[in-house]
Amino acid sequence: MTTYTMPDNKGRYGEFGGQFVPELLMPALIELEKAYEEAMVDPSFTEELDYYLKQYVGRETPLYFAEQLSKQLGGPKIFLKREDLNHTGAHKINNTIGQALLTLRMGKKKVVAETGAGQHGVATATVCALLGLDCIVFMGAEDIKRQKLNVFRMELLGAEVRSVSQGSSTLKDATNEALRYWASHVNDTHYILGSAVGPHPFPKIVRDLQSVIGKETKLQIIEQTGKLPDAVVACVGGGSNSIGMFHPFIEDEKVKLYGVEAAGLGVETNDHAASLTKGKLGIFHGTLSHLLQDENGQVKEAFSISAGLDYPGIGPEHSHLHDTKRATYKPITDEEALKAFQFLSKTEGIIPALESSHAVALAMKLAKEMSAKETLVICLSGRGDKDVEQVKSRLEAE
């Protein structure tokens, strides 16, 4: 078994990753990497992080044996890693709490973040309220219209939400604006990036902070079943909950890793977010990885029923795991995700986020090929309360 040591000292995962940013931001990335490496070997930092993860976020989260779901599907034993039970209702806070503590350690008092549907924005605003940091969240004007409640939540938490009407007024434009803002305020502001994307060291920092998911899962599954799982499934937007789940299992080559991309209306249409399935290599938001782009290298809009998967790029480490075939990436359509959303709600009394419903949908397919002796873990990245209104109007329209 080979040891896995990515990224290399240039922030590369094989050929993917890197630091494609203006010189203006390079010193901040170098400072961040240094601060992060020092923090992670400083017990006073890791103990404080563990304290907040336990007492504030509510970790560890359960690994729940979904007996009804397993029975109904008639395949493997299915377990749900309950990231939906975290404070603020998703895995996003595992990352924001760590980066906010890092912000303080770097002597900065201000934070900027991007958000699509508002989940990462809320998770950032929350930890900023907790730790007394100023917080500005950039959000596309279209998303602000669609996600009024999350805008209000962020404001309630003391954050300033800035509307972005450049470009298509969605997540990628909000990220552009957050990067521009960071470039103008880099001396006193940290950028809390919301997924395992962007220039090095962000993909590594976000992965490490999210790896708590996989580390807990590994201990819990061994405790409950006496062995490692046969398969692990997680949805991929930028790729943070999935890489957090996958990373502790990478060297366990018998554990199959499945990432689920949003296929929107179908990968054969123009309306999807399947960067690995349909994208080509490209450089976007500071990193080299798979990217949805046109024939001239212009970045395309992504589409999915789930706002959290609606990103034209993907974290570089996923491109690497795809390239080396260590992980398998499959597309799931809006329709399939909606069915899984309802199925899990009815069978287990758990309403999953639409993002996580993509993982549930793939697990339902995989279960057909697996035996009762096998085990499968789904990363239930978030709860679905935020999505019920959207699903309701969609189902009523049908």
Place this chain on the structure above:
Amino acid sequence: MGSLKLEQVLQQKQAANQNLFVPYIMAGDGGLDILEERINFLQESGASAIELGIPFSDPIADGPTIQEAGIRALANGTSLKSILEFLKSTKEDRSIPIILMTYVNPIYHYGMEQFAEDCADSGVDGIIIPDVPMEEEGPIATHLSNEKIAFIRLAAMTSPEVRLKEIARKSEGFLYAVAVMGTTGVRSSHSDNVKGYLENLKKYSSVPVLAGFGVSSVEQAHELSSHCDGVIVGSKIVDLLYQGKHDEVRNLIQSSVNSKVQV
């Protein structure tokens, strides 16, 4: 052609006691049909070289004016390919050096080696890539160097001295000194530390140092040029051309380059 031409032209301008002045325009803003006319106009107005922007969907180093010009250019169907074809078909008609400013993805997608070859074929003299720092420049630097095209590096006010020295040492044609903390776009003035920053770069650099980002007036051009070799003006020129105010553009260029003669 290439870096040699860029260096020679800049030397001639400086030998004639001029401040250097490089206007930025967005290729395809107003359509590629008017690009030749604009290049000729800027050449006749006394520009030292022209920085030609390649439109990109996600221009993270640009403020609103250039973002919007890029959106207009893309809506006109402009692409890197069509711009290079245009430059190739018109290269005999111009003497002014052409510098392309492009984000990295369009050239990555085009193929870096092919891009360098086609630039050489199209009479492109220099390249500026705002999202490729030293850490990532290896492959593209090699291809540009093979084609003898100047790879113009950007320095930033956040860069520590060791980085500034290395950037200055590497830069070809001229050194682009980003003179604001942030993106392109008109600013009424520059911060006080710009002076020391530019003067340090002058010490480190063997090629001319030009200050860019935020420059919009003759006064700013004169002030900055007194600490380095000249300026790059983007948003203001893009805006004036969009409004059809060609006289103001001509005046801005002529007054900016001539300050040394007057004093």
